[in-house]
Amino acid sequence: MRIASSLPASAGVGFKPQHFPAIAAVAQPLGFFEVHAENYMGAGGPPHAQLGFLRERYALSFHGVGLSIGSTERIDRAHLARLRILCDRYQPESFSEHLAWSSHGGIFFNDLLPLPYTQATLATIIEHVDEVQAALGRRMLLENPATYVRFAESEISEPAFLAAIAGATGCGLLLDVNNVYVSARNHGAEARVYLDEFPLDLVGEIHLAGHFETVDEAGAPLCIDAHGSPMIDEVLALYESVIGRTGPLPTLIEWDNDVPDWPILLGQAQSAQAVLDRCCARDRAQSAA
Amino acid sequence: MxxxxxxxxxxxxxxxxxxxxxxxxxxxxxxxxxxxxxxxxxxxxxxxxxxxxxxxxxxxxxxxxxxxxxxxxxxxxxxxxxxxxxxxxxxxxxxxxxxxxxxxxAYLADVAGLEAARTRAYHAADAAPLEPAAFSQIDADRLADLCIVLHPSVEIIRSQFPIVVIWAMNAGDMELGPVADWRGDDALVARPALDVEVRRLPPGAAAFLQSLSADAPLGTAAESAAASDPAFDLAVNLAALFSAGLAISATHRP
Structure with a gap:
């Protein structure tokens, strides 16, 4: 089975069709592009023409948003088959999905919904990740979610839960640093404590994004993972601390709502690239010393 | 869970x-x-x-x-x-x-129908349209048994309202203004290359194209078009079909 991710350890951007003319005009200083796999499950047209263009020039990451790996029902085999066809056609350097569920009872909720972290849930997810990896003939990356509520029955921490899935299935992990920040604020916890527990050696890709903050009925912070603004400095600082420990990793900027003009999005990627470059420079200085 | x-x-x-x-x-x-x-x-x-x-x-x-x-x-x-x-x-x-x-x-649902068809055309399978030159190579004596396969993106929306101009005005393709000629439209949605195109069909063309989509040979399609509107003009429609890139194959029935 192929390794979980062979994306280059540089900055990439979530592709939006409105940016295609700007991206196609000149070679972009980016290591890869990521697309939501479901947007390319139509038969033809501009989506495939654009994806084909990107495929010829850049590394590609396929990020699924509809597989509902955390579902207590069976994995949607028809959807898995579509994913297989897409991966076979484009041979992306990475495929990732979420520790979440999005379908139930025949309804697709179009959102990433939370799970209680119990032994029973763990067994279900392991089974589903095994099934996905067998169907795709490749290892996948599983992403930590942004969550807004907890479950009283949760008995395992999220980092330990993800580590157990990776241990049992051989999948890698996608560390969304913004999600770490958002979830920690939402649950009155510390992002750095979460990251200390996270199995960083299993991370194949990092996600960065913006969020906005409001308050709940008790006046406590409530962060919403909206992907509609620049990342905040605290998230960039957390990211730098992760990269300091792991070394350079493929790093994606996600911006899905109120999508800005291309130069602004590229600027976000360049901020992440600067962190990666600083890390490489430090490594070189250390090995020269 | x-x-x-x-x-x-x-x-x-x-x-x-x-x-x-x-x-x-x-x-x-x-x-x-x-x-x-x-x-x-x-x-x-x-x-x-x-x-x-x-x-x-x-x-x-x-x-x-x-x-x-x-x-x-x-x-x-x-x-x-x-x-x-x-x-x-x-x-x-x-x-x-x-x-x-x-x-x-009253026309709202039909305009929405046109927009829904545009998305389907956007994602429809790709297929290379026949070159307009292929039209001139057709054996004129055997037109009636010619089988024309339309591009997979083709959809026709028939409305009692002038939906093409209403859509164009509200999609930003035309300035908003009074609709001079308030009559029903047969709208064609197609994406022969990468751009989704919307146009108003001439008399009888909707029946003609729908008949071809249902695998009828040209003779039968022309008859049903003429039955639906006596003003149907086969030569004009056939030329338009090829110049608009709507045909992906044209073969005589063996």
Whole structure:
């Protein structure tokens, strides 16, 4: 089975069709592009023409948003088959999905919904990740979610839960640093404590994004993972601390709502690239010393 | 996650009147309504947004507020059944046709139908159109048994209203203004290359193209077109069919 991710350890951007003319005009200083796999499950047209263009020039990451790996029902085999066809056609350097569920009872909720972290849930997810990896003939990356509520029955921490899935299935992990920040604020916890527990050696890709903050009925912070603004400095600082420990990793900027003009999005990627470059420079200085 | 808990979560997500599942908590509350509402809001805003981006002209006709309200009713009663969001809203035109508050805008559902067809054409399979030169190579004596395969993106929307001009005005392709010639339109939606095209069909062309789509040979298609509108002109329609890139193959029946 192929390794979980062979994306280059540089900055990439979530592709939006409105940016295609700007991206196609000149070679972009980016290591890869990521697309939501479901947007390319139509038969033809501009989506495939654009994806084909990107495929010829850049590394590609396929990020699924509809597989509902955390579902207590069976994995949607028809959807898995579509994913297989897409991966076979484009041979992306990475495929990732979420520790979440999005379908139930025949309804697709179009959102990433939370799970209680119990032994029973763990067994279900392991089974589903095994099934996905067998169907795709490749290892996948599983992403930590942004969550807004907890479950009283949760008995395992999220980092330990993800580590157990990776241990049992051989999948890698996608560390969304913004999600770490958002979830920690939402649950009155510390992002750095979460990251200390996270199995960083299993991370194949990092996600960065913006969020906005409001308050709940008790006046406590409530962060919403909206992907509609620049990342905040605290998230960039957390990211730098992760990269300091792991070394350079493929790093994606996600911006899905109120999508800005291309130069602004590229600027976000360049901020992440600067962190990666600083890390490489430090490594070189250390090995020269 | 117990199946019953996920089922309950899913049900409560769709019905704000129901109490939260008892095991859903936060560090600040045993009933974190506002936090749970983030999920409800994500779902609803996401679905309304998907409809807004698929039906921009429909939205412009009724206004943002009315559209959001209609989309909310549709999303509540007809949520997506597939993770392929590109197909979400295929039933929205039919919903609008029977949506009482929109009843006085009689053409609304047909304009939405045209927009829904545009998305399907955008994602339709690719196929190389026959070159217009292929038209001149057709054996004129055997036209009647010519079988023409139309491009997979082709759709026809027949309306009692001038939907092509109404759509164009509200899609920003034409300035808004009074519609001079208020009559029904047969609209053609097609994407022979990468751009989705919308045009008004001449008399009888809709029946002609629909007949060809149903695998009728040219002679039969021309007859049904002439029956539907005596003004149907085969030569003009055939030339237009090839010059617009709507035909992907033309073979004589063996």
């Amino acid at each position: 117990p199946h019953a808990l996920q089922a309950e979560f899913a049900t409560v997500l769709r019905d704000p009147a129901l109490p939260l599942p008892t095991s859903v908590i936060s560090h600040t509350s045993r009933t974190p309504q506002k936090r749970f509402a983030v999920y409800r809001n994500n779902v609803m805003v996401g679905l309304i947004g998907a409809l807004e981006s698929r039906f921009p002209a429909t939205r412009r006709i009724v206004g943002d507020e009315f559209f959001a309200a209609a989309a909310r009713v549709f999303a509540s009663t007809q949520p997506p059944r597939s993770p392929l969001m590109m197909t979400y809203g295929d039933e929205f035109p039919d919903f609008l046709a029977s949506f009482e508050p929109a009843a006085e805008i």
